[in-house]
Amino acid sequence: MANLDNIINTAGLTKIYHRLLGFGSNLAVDDLNLAVPEGCTFGFLGPNGAGKTTTIKMLLGLINPTRGSGDVLGRELGNLEAKEQIGFLPEEPAFGRHLKAREFLNLCAGLSHIPRSQRRRRIDLALDVVGLSDRAGGRLGEFSKGMLQRVGIAQAMLHNPKLLILDEPLTGLDPAGRMEIKRIMLELTRRGKTIFFSSHILSDVEELCDNVGILNRGRLILSGPLEKLLDAGGVEIIVEDMPSALLEKIEPFVTGMVKQGRRWVLQLGDENAEKQVKKLLTEGGCHNIRDRRGTVKLEELFMQTIEQNDIAVGKGVENG
Amino acid sequence: MDDIMVIARSTASRVLRMKAVYFLLAIGVCLIASGQLYGDITAGQQRAYTLDLGFLLVTIVGVLCALVACFDLPRERREKTMVALLSRPLGRDRYLLGKFIGVCEIALVCMAIMAAALVVISAQMGSGWSGLEIIKGAIILFAGVVQLASIGVLLGTFLKEWLATVVALIIFWLVYAIGALACTAKGITHTLLLLLPNFTIMSAGGLVVRRVELEWIMVLHALMLAVAYSLAMLVVAGFIFRRKDIA
Numbered sequence: 001m002a003n004l005d006n007i008i009n010t011a012g013l014t015k016i017y018h019r020l021l022g023f024g025s026n027l028a029v030d031d032l033n034l035a036v037p038e039g040c041t042f043g044f045l046g047p048n049g050a051g052k053t054t055t056i057k058m059l060l061g062l063i064n065p066t067r068g069s070g071d072v073l074g075r076e077l078g079n080l081e082a083k084e085q086i087g088f089l090p091e092e093p094a095f096g097r098h099l100k101a102r103e104f105l106n107l108c109a110g111l112s113h114i115p116r117s118q119r120r121r122r123i124d125l126a127l128d129v130v131g132l133s134d135r136a137g138g139r140l141g142e143f144s145k146g147m148l149q150r151v152g153i154a155q156a157m158l159h160n161p162k163l164l165i166l167d168e169p170l171t172g173l174d175p176a177g178r179m180e181i182k183r184i185m186l187e188l189t190r191r192g193k194t195i196f197f198s199s200h201i202l203s204d205v206e207e208l209c210d211n212v213g214i215l216n217r218g219r220l221i222l223s224g225p226l227e228k229l230l231d232a233g234g235v236e237i238i239v240e241d242m243p244s245a246l247l248e249k250i251e252p253f254v255t256g257m258v259k260q261g262r263r264w265v266l267q268l269g270d271e272n273a274e275k276q277v278k279k280l281l282t283e284g285g286c287h288n289i290r291d292r293r294g295t296v297k298l299e300e301l302f303m304q305t306i307e308q309n310d311i312a313v314g315k316g317v318e319n320g
Numbered sequence: 321m322d323d324i325m326v327i328a329r330s331t332a333s334r335v336l337r338m339k340a341v342y343f344l345l346a347i348g349v350c351l352i353a354s355g356q357l358y359g360d361i362t363a364g365q366q367r368a369y370t371l372d373l374g375f376l377l378v379t380i381v382g383v384l385c386a387l388v389a390c391f392d393l394p395r396e397r398r399e400k401t402m403v404a405l406l407s408r409p410l411g412r413d414r415y416l417l418g419k420f421i422g423v424c425e426i427a428l429v430c431m432a433i434m435a436a437a438l439v440v441i442s443a444q445m446g447s448g449w450s451g452l453e454i455i456k457g458a459i460i461l462f463a464g465v466v467q468l469a470s471i472g473v474l475l476g477t478f479l480k481e482w483l484a485t486v487v488a489l490i491i492f493w494l495v496y497a498i499g500a501l502a503c504t505a506k507g508i509t510h511t512l513l514l515l516l517p518n519f520t521i522m523s524a525g526g527l528v529v530r531r532v533e534l535e536w537i538m539v540l541h542a543l544m545l546a547v548a549y550s551l552a553m554l555v556v557a558g559f560i561f562r563r564k565d566i567a
Contacts (some may be wrong), residue, residue, distance in 0.1 A: 057403075057566065060406075060407045062566040063565040063566065088407040093404070096334070107326055108404075108408065111327075111409070111410050113323065
């Protein structure tokens with residue numbers, strides 16, 4: 001099952017929560033087939049309750065799957081050797097309010113089997129990356145949400161893992177905090193880490209990720225390279241000083257035409273139409289021809305995908 | 321082993337940061353020391369009374385420490401600290417073992433302080449009881465507390481804080497007289513009662529008060545029983561905990 005090019009693979013991963021004494025059940029994750037390539041920044045998207053955190057916890061072996069299997073770093077879910085190479089930031093960073101930042105990181109270093117001789121240096125380095133060197137002696141109970149998030153990232157990267165799994169790292173932060181966390185994430189990407197993170201903030205995902213997966217009602221409904229997914233497939237041709245006699249000839253191939261001063265913006269459905277129109281324009285004596293690939297925003301893609309899936313699920317329910 | 325000790329130290333240090341622990345110890349020491357004031361109401365038996373009260377307080381302090389195991393695991397699960405810890409390369413069995421050792425460490429420290437106070441006060445009163453006998457009695461009491469701590473860890477893996485504590489207290493109360501119960505019960509009840517820990521060893525204090533000499537072999541047996549019983553409880557706790565979702 002393990003595809004060695006992927007750092008995370010799952011096959012039919014399913015989690016059903018059974019209520020007490022068997023009264024009803026809740027399908028949290030349904031037949032999830034996920035593939036996360038090594039070295040990428042993967043955005044794991046989905047509305048509230050879609051099953052993102054449950055999936056993450058299954059990847060870490062914290063929650064036992066009801067069905068299906070998976071591997072992380074080529075080893076089965078929850079494998080301790082794989083966990084040596086995973087850094088995790090939980091959705092709610094609860095780290096023991098009584099501890100000082102350095103004490104907490106020292107505890108994490110011990111649990112990550114970092115040799116004692118290296119601990120101080122690693123902790124200093126992690127605190128430096130997240131910009132908390134001057135607050136190393138502060139108690140976690142006195143830290144703001146943004147600072148706790150940074151401590152969370154520091155503990156996740158302390159043992160220099162290959163894979164970072166961040167559960168909602170940007171949620172609940174003010175703009176400055178978000179900027180800071182994004183800076184850290186970009187820095188980690190630059191260092192060659194694979195980052196798998198869940199988020200609701202689509203503009204940030206668009207900015208940070210090169211691969212995304214959209215989860216709805218526990219099912220992965222879209223996944224792949226972001227660039228490919230955002231490519232709407234349409235093309236626009238911009239031409240100046242087009243003779244009016246050409247309008248009739250090109251009309252069958254275009255899906256829309258807009259005149260902007262001397263310019264015409266022609267909207268085309270596919271590459272065949274693009275070729276035909278370009279040929280007609282060139283033969284018609286037009287020289288200033290430019291094309292522009294059409295893209296959609298991640299937000300539009302997300303909303304469309306979720307809505308389509310909701311409708312499909314609704315129809316499925318109606319049909320029995 | 322390092323990761324187990326990290327969990328143990330973290331558990332012990334968190335408890336030792338609580339002011340209530342020191343308050344409890346101070347009250348305990350004061351109560352033992354006040355034993356010599358009760359000459360009239362103890363009909364001149366204040367020395368035996370002080371020793372008896374001292375052993376009772378050592379037991380109470382130990383039991384309270386053991387109960388930490390009941391609420392520490394569910395608390396870490398509720399506060400989601402457990403998620404951060406178990407996402408690291410730390411096996412669940414090792415986590416439980418670390419918790420158990422941490423609780424035993426706290427119990428050992430607190431009971432040792434109380435026992436030391438008892439030895440000093442007893443010597444000061446010129447009671448005639450040997451300090452070594454008092455220490456032997458305290459070690460046997462500690463062996464009982466270790467068993468209770470292992471039950472606390474087991475209950476903490478699947479019950480909520482308050483429920484685990486209540487059940488542990490009921491078990492403690494029930495099995496305090498387990499010797500008598502096990503003798504009179506028959507069939508399945510008899511077998512079930514034998515599965516519970518034998519806390520009759522916790523009446524060691526009474527033996528010391530009655531000037532029964534405690535053999536070292538008895539101390540060793542109590543400790544071996546505690547280790548064997550605790551290991552069995554931790555194996556069962558690990559079996560349950562591995563199947564538990566850390567949501």
